[in-house]
Amino acid sequence: MNFEFSEEQAQMRTEARRFLEAKCPPKAVRAVLEGKAPFDRALWQGLAEMGFLGIAIPEEFGGLGAGYLELCVVAEELGRVIAPVPFSSSVFLATEFLLMAGSPAQKAAWLPKLAAGEAIGTFAFAEGTGTTTPRGIKTQASGGTLSGVKLPVADGDIADFAIVAARTGSGNDERAISLFIVDLNAAGVTRESVATIDPTRSHAKLTFNGAAAEPLGAAGEGWATIQAVYDRAAVLTAFEQVGGADRALEMARDYALERMAFGRPIGSFQAIKHMLADMYVSATLARSNSYYGAWALSTGAAELPEAAATARVSATQAFQHCAKNDIQVHGGMGFTWEFDCHLYYRRANLLALNLGSLSQWEDKLIDRLQTKNAA
Amino acid sequence: MNFDDTPQEAAFRATVRTWLDANAPKHLEAGLRSAGFGSAGVTSEDPMAAARAWQKKKYDAGYACLHWPKEYGGGGFSPIERVIWGQEEGPYAALGGLFTIGHGMCCPTLMAWASEDQKREMLPPAAAGEQVWCQLFSEPASGSDLAGLRTRAEPASDGSGDWIINGQKIWTSGAQHSDWGLLITRTDPNVAKHKGLTMFFLDMRSPGVEVRPIKQANGQSGFNEVYFTDVRIPDAQRLGAIGQGWEVSLTTLMNERLSIGSGMPTGFPELFDLACRLETPDGPAINDRNVRSKLATWAVRTSGLKYTGMRAISALSRGETPGPENSIGKLVAGATMQDIAAFALDLQGEAGILVDPEVTAANGRFQAMLLRSPATRIEGGSDEILRNIIAERVLGLPGDIRVDKTVPFNQIPTSGKR
Numbered sequence: 001m002n003f004e005f006s007e008e009q010a011q012m013r014t015e016a017r018r019f020l021e022a023k024c025p026p027k028a029v030r031a032v033l034e035g036k037a038p039f040d041r042a043l044w045q046g047l048a049e050m051g052f053l054g055i056a057i058p059e060e061f062g063g064l065g066a067g068y069l070e071l072c073v074v075a076e077e078l079g080r081v082i083a084p085v086p087f088s089s090s091v092f093l094a095t096e097f098l099l100m101a102g103s104p105a106q107k108a109a110w111l112p113k114l115a116a117g118e119a120i121g122t123f124a125f126a127e128g129t130g131t132t133t134p135r136g137i138k139t140q141a142s143g144g145t146l147s148g149v150k151l152p153v154a155d156g157d158i159a160d161f162a163i164v165a166a167r168t169g170s171g172n173d174e175r176a177i178s179l180f181i182v183d184l185n186a187a188g189v190t191r192e193s194v195a196t197i198d199p200t201r202s203h204a205k206l207t208f209n210g211a212a213a214e215p216l217g218a219a220g221e222g223w224a225t226i227q228a229v230y231d232r233a234a235v236l237t238a239f240e241q242v243g244g245a246d247r248a249l250e251m252a253r254d255y256a257l258e259r260m261a262f263g264r265p266i267g268s269f270q271a272i273k274h275m276l277a278d279m280y281v282s283a284t285l286a287r288s289n290s291y292y293g294a295w296a297l298s299t300g301a302a303e304l305p306e307a308a309a310t311a312r313v314s315a316t317q318a319f320q321h322c323a324k325n326d327i328q329v330h331g332g333m334g335f336t337w338e339f340d341c342h343l344y345y346r347r348a349n350l351l352a353l354n355l356g357s358l359s360q361w362e363d364k365l366i367d368r369l370q371t372k373n374a375a
Numbered sequence: 376m377n378f379d380d381t382p383q384e385a386a387f388r389a390t391v392r393t394w395l396d397a398n399a400p401k402h403l404e405a406g407l408r409s410a411g412f413g414s415a416g417v418t419s420e421d422p423m424a425a426a427r428a429w430q431k432k433k434y435d436a437g438y439a440c441l442h443w444p445k446e447y448g449g450g451g452f453s454p455i456e457r458v459i460w461g462q463e464e465g466p467y468a469a470l471g472g473l474f475t476i477g478h479g480m481c482c483p484t485l486m487a488w489a490s491e492d493q494k495r496e497m498l499p500p501a502a503a504g505e506q507v508w509c510q511l512f513s514e515p516a517s518g519s520d521l522a523g524l525r526t527r528a529e530p531a532s533d534g535s536g537d538w539i540i541n542g543q544k545i546w547t548s549g550a551q552h553s554d555w556g557l558l559i560t561r562t563d564p565n566v567a568k569h570k571g572l573t574m575f576f577l578d579m580r581s582p583g584v585e586v587r588p589i590k591q592a593n594g595q596s597g598f599n600e601v602y603f604t605d606v607r608i609p610d611a612q613r614l615g616a617i618g619q620g621w622e623v624s625l626t627t628l629m630n631e632r633l634s635i636g637s638g639m640p641t642g643f644p645e646l647f648d649l650a651c652r653l654e655t656p657d658g659p660a661i662n663d664r665n666v667r668s669k670l671a672t673w674a675v676r677t678s679g680l681k682y683t684g685m686r687a688i689s690a691l692s693r694g695e696t697p698g699p700e701n702s703i704g705k706l707v708a709g710a711t712m713q714d715i716a717a718f719a720l721d722l723q724g725e726a727g728i729l730v731d732p733e734v735t736a737a738n739g740r741f742q743a744m745l746l747r748s749p750a751t752r753i754e755g756g757s758d759e760i761l762r763n764i765i766a767e768r769v770l771g772l773p774g775d776i777r778v779d780k781t782v783p784f785n786q787i788p789t790s791g792k793r
Contacts, residue, residue, distance in 0.1 A: 001378050001455065001692070003685040069376060253770050268773040270759070273766035280765050281703050285679025292682045295376045314675040359664075362671030366661065369647065369674060 003291060009073050016077040019050055024081040026340050029200050032084035033343070038158050038193065038202035044085045044117055053091055054115025056099070061111035068232075068298040072239045072290070079243025082347045084200040086120050086155035088240065088354065092233040094121025097163045101179065101217030101225045110161070110181075122159040124150040124182075124206055125226070131360055134223055135172040137165055139208065145188065146180060146208040154354060156204030157193045159184055164213065165222055174223035180213035188212065198346035231308035233355055235293035238308075238315035241351050242290050245283045245315070248322040248344045252276060252329040259331075272329060279322045286311075286318035306372060309365035316352045316361070323348035378685075380459075387456050391463045394436060399467050400429055407466040409738070416469060423552065426473045430504025440478055440502040447486065448499030454691040476548055477501050477508030481557040484627045485576065488614040497555070497576075509553035509579070510627065511544040511601060516789065518546075518753075519760050521559075522568045522621055523779075523787070526603060528560035528575065538562075538575065538613070540583075540606040546754065550586045550599040553579045557627065558608075559620050564785040571784050572620030575608050582606070593746035628756070629699075639708035642715040642744055643677040646670065649737050653722055660722050669718060676711050680704060699768040706761040709751035716745035 005013070023046050032040055047053055055071045057063020064070075071091070078087055095114050098107055098121075113119035126132045127139065128151055139148025146166050153162065162182050169176030184191065188211035191204045217225050253276055256267030266272050293311030296304040323345040327334035334341040352358055380388060403417055403425060410416025417425045433439040434448065441457040443449020452460070461468060471478075482501050485494060500506040517523035526542025540560060550556070556577045563571035577584070583606035588596040615623040647670060650661040660666050684704070687697050719741035720727035732739040752758050766772045779787045 001380070001384075001458075001685065001689065003376060003378070003682070003689040004693075005376065249770075253772070256772060264776060265773055267766075268775060270763065270775065273772050274759070274762040276770055276772065277762035277765040280770060281707060284683060284700070284703055285676060285707065288682035288686055289675055289679045291376065291686065292678065295378065298376060310675050310678050313671050314679055317672070317675070359668060362668045363664070365671045365674060366667040369670075370651070370661065373647070373651065 003295070005069060005073060009069055012070055013073045013077060015050070016052070016074050017080075019046065020077055020081045020083065024083050026343070029082055029084050029340075029343055032200045039086055039155070040084045043083060047085065047087070048115070048117025051115075053087075053117050054111075056091075057095060057111050057115045061107055062115040063111065064115075068235075069294055071236060072294045072297070075236045075239035076243035079240030080247045082200060082244060082247075082343055086122065086158060086202075088233070088237060089122035089155040089159065090114060090120045092236045093123040093229065094159075094161070094163055096229045096232050097121075097123065097179065097216060097225065100229055101221070106181065106214075106216065113160075119160040120155060120158055122153060122155045122162050123229075124153045124156065124162045124164045126150065126152060131357070134174050134177050137167050137177055139164065139166040141166040141168050141178060141180060141213060144213060145210045146182060146213040147210055149205065149207050151205040152194055152196065152203040153206050154201065154203055156184070156206045157191050157202050162206065163216060164208070165226060166213070168219050168222075175220040177222040177226075178219045179216040179222040179225060181216050182208065182211050182213050186212055196350065198350035200343065200347065201350060227305075230355055231304050232297055234308040234312040234361070235290065235297045235304075237351060237355055238286070238290040238293055238311035241315035241319040241348070242283065242287050244344055244347055244351070245279075245286060245319040245322040248319070248326040248341075248348070249276070249279045249283055251341065251344070252279065252322075252326040255330050266329075275325050275329060279325050282318040282321045286314040289314035306365070306368040309361050309368055312355070312361045313358065313365055316358050319344075319348040320352055384455060384459060387452075388459050388463060391438070391460055394438070395463055395467075398432055398436070399464075400425065400470075403470070404466055407469050410469065423473065426470045427504045429467060429470045430474060434503040439504070440482070443482075443486070443498065443502060447494055448502030455688065458688050473507060473549060473552060474501075474504055476510050477506075477553075477555075480510055480627050481508040481555070481576075484557055484574075484614065484623060487626045488574070488623050489576075490611075493611075501555075506554040507549060507552050509547050509550045509556045511547055511550075511556045511558040511577070512624065512627075513546040514543060515545050519757055521624065522572065523784075523789075524559060524561060524572070526558075526560050527564075528562050528573055528608070531607065536610040538608045538610065540575075540577075540603040540608060542603050544601040544603075545589070545598075547586075547599045547601050548597055550579070550601050551588060555579060556601070557614075559624050561784065562617055562620075565783050566618070567781055568779060568784045568787065569621040570618055572624070573617050574614040574620040574623040576612050576614060577606070577608055581608070592749065593743070595747075639680070639704055641673065641677045641680070641708050641711040642719075642741070643670075643673050643711070645737060645740060646673065646715045646719050649719055649722065649741070653736060666722070673711055673715055676707055680707055699764050702756070702761045702764045702769075705751070705755060706758055706765075709748065710758065712744060712751060713748035716741050716748055720745060 023043050028040055028043060051064045052074050054063030055066050055074060056068055059065040098110055110119060114121055127136060127149060139146055146164060162184055164180045164182050165177055166180055167176055168178040188209045190207040194203050194205050196203050256272050257265055259266050290311040293307045296307035327341045327345055330339060330341050333339050406418055407416040430439060437450045440448060441450040441452040441460050442454060445451040482498055485497060501508060512521060514524045514526060516525060528538045528540050531537040531539050556579050558575045558577045560573055561571050562573040583604040585602040587600045589598045589600055590596055591598060650666055650670060651659055653660040687701060691697060723736050729735045730739050730742045735742060767774055
């Protein structure tokens with residue numbers, strides 16, 4: 001048994017960290033927070049040049065053809081620096097949808113551009129408040145076009161194309177849902193940027209009004225494909241969350257060492273120590289659960305659905321816990337715009353919802369444990 | 376990253392499985408598997424005799440204390456082989472409870488500090504289950520503050536070089552069954568508290584040793600008080616130098632947290648099973664959204680501990696020493712178990728108060744767990760001490776400001792004397 005990343009993967013981590021420390025310092029995140037640009041274009045181009053956008057894309061489509069473990073490593077590093085780029089939309093989702101359900105022609109058309117950073121892809125799923133269910137998807141496909149409204153869509157304002165979940169059947173069951181590729185620059189697509197709790201990651205409302213749509217995968221298979229891709233994305237996002245949780249813990253620890261009160265560092269008070277110890281526990285459990293997810297993802301194990309939900313629930317809890325207590329340890333300074341604590345707090349709560357809420361994933365996890373127990 | 380056995384590991388697993396298949400006490404398996412929390416699970420015969428018999432059988436085959444060197448009665452196996460053994464031994468491992476303190480804490484301390492002759496003499500009978508060990512550390516006035524202990528060791532006045540022990544220990548698991556004890560004492564009250572301690576090992580049948588069971592809050596008596604009245608110990612049974620006892624004790628305590636923390640149960644599989652089987656007017660309890668949410672949180676804590684353990688094993692097989700980060704095992708498991716027990720009773724409604732296994736859901740195991748779990752959060756390092764360890768030794772935060780560290784021990788304020 002070897003339940004650790006390999007030396008080559010550790011080497012990749014070092015490279016990614018060095019690159020991101022140089023290209024994605026807090027001021028780069030703040031430039032997106034406070035500026036007009038929806039994402040950091042220079043960083044995105046740099047990530048493409050490093051090959052990070054095509055880690056899991058086969059070499060024949062212009063990717064590195066490396067494994068998912070390498071992608072997990074990079075995801076964690078991006079999470080540490082809360083990178084303001086459409087990585088999750090384009091790499092965890094659009095790329096994975098194409099790899100899983102794309103025709104050879106669709107792969108050839110999009111994957112090389114995704115790997116090179118020449119195209120940004122995303123996934124358009126939710127249609128307003130509440131859990132997204134087959135019944136709740138009103139976007140209608142007919143005659144090669146789509147009509148409907150998707151809100152929120154991560155990076156919907158900057159993506160070149162979207163994978164869209166739409167209704168092809170009349171029923172309310174999963175078989176009524178199919179997937180389509182839509183060119184977001186084509187006629188019949190309106191995009192509006194929307195304000196969110198985390199302005200460092202852009203989101204949009206997409207309105208389709210007879211927009212040209214090309215089927216991705218077989219009709220009626222959409223829901224099953226979404227679940228399968230979400231399991232992969234859940235593991236990768238868990239690593240992003242673990243990276244963020246670790247960084248929030250470090251920030252809190254460093255501040256507790258340096259901030260003096262009552263004549264001593266606040267980190268010498270048990271009230272602060274125990275809060276930090278509990279953050280460490282959450283982050284450690286989340287990391288270990290994410291390793292389980294990484295193992296399942298990289299080996300294509302039958303345990304992936306259970307492992308993905310485990311990693312997702314654990315990492316969501318850990319990042320939320322560490323980010324909120326990072327502010328608490330910083331006291332009043334932690335609630336200023338100037339300190340970076342709120343950037344992590346915002347990102348933690350954004351990522352907690354990006355692939356569906358914590359309670360949805362809790363529910364999925366129990367479903368999967370029930371299936372396993374019944375087997 | 377993989378869970379696969381290497382060819383050597385697979386071969387070891389196959390050998391072990393064959394041996395267990397031929398030698399394990401299968402007539403005890405059903406009882407061990409369904410044992411209520413805190414009960415031995417052996418009812419058809421004397422549980423102590425069953426424990427000793429199984430340990431001896433393993434010892435004769437080279438499967439006792441797998442990771443110890445062979446010359447000390449161990450199996451001379453690698454850390455990973457020890458893990459494989461544990462996976463394969465399954466329910467029969469519960470028979471080893473009598474030896475946990477000795478094998479997990481006392482003997483590793485001997486291994487680090489005793490003379491070569493002593494190790495060759497003392498360790499094999501411990502491995503064979505012929506001699507049982509207990510750990511004589513905590514005292515009524517020194518629990519978390521272990522270095523505040525007051526049991527005295529003084530040189531005998533007859534010039535023999537022996538030591539005379541007077542005082543009292545408490546919370547000693549298994550003292551009533553023990554042949555030997557690992558004993559930490561104060562030899563010099565005139566120096567700072569950590570500097571005046573000395574470690575010994577002691578024949579529990581020595582004159583002047585008295586063991587009294589403690590009736591615990593849950594009605595059981597796993598722990599004891601041990602009183603020492605002019606107990607004589609030869610100087611040869613001193614471990615480490617005079618005044619080095621604190622350093623010696625750290626060997627024991629780190630082993631304590633390792634052996635206690637690894638693979639500690641949380642009660643999650645049992646709760647999951649209960650939630651699946653317990654019928655409510657709306658179907659099984661597990662269909663309830665609130666139940667599912669709570670189960671999910673405990674599921675990820677339980678699996679998080681499991682995979683944290685896997686990471687520790689990976690580090691071990693790379694030749695690294697597990698460090699203070701392993702303190703999280705008991706910290707998480709203890710609190711989780713207590714929460715799970717309370718929730719399992721809640722699911723049972725008003726009848727959750729019943730303790731009779733005949734009429735209670737899950738044979739009353741959650742009621743027993745509820746009443747026992749407060750101890751888990753205290754024994755072997757309280758939750759608060761473990762958080763201090765994580766904060767100071769993993770995260771690098773400064774120690775608390777201390778009023779007792781540099782003054783002579785006999786000038787430290789105590790309860791009733793400030």
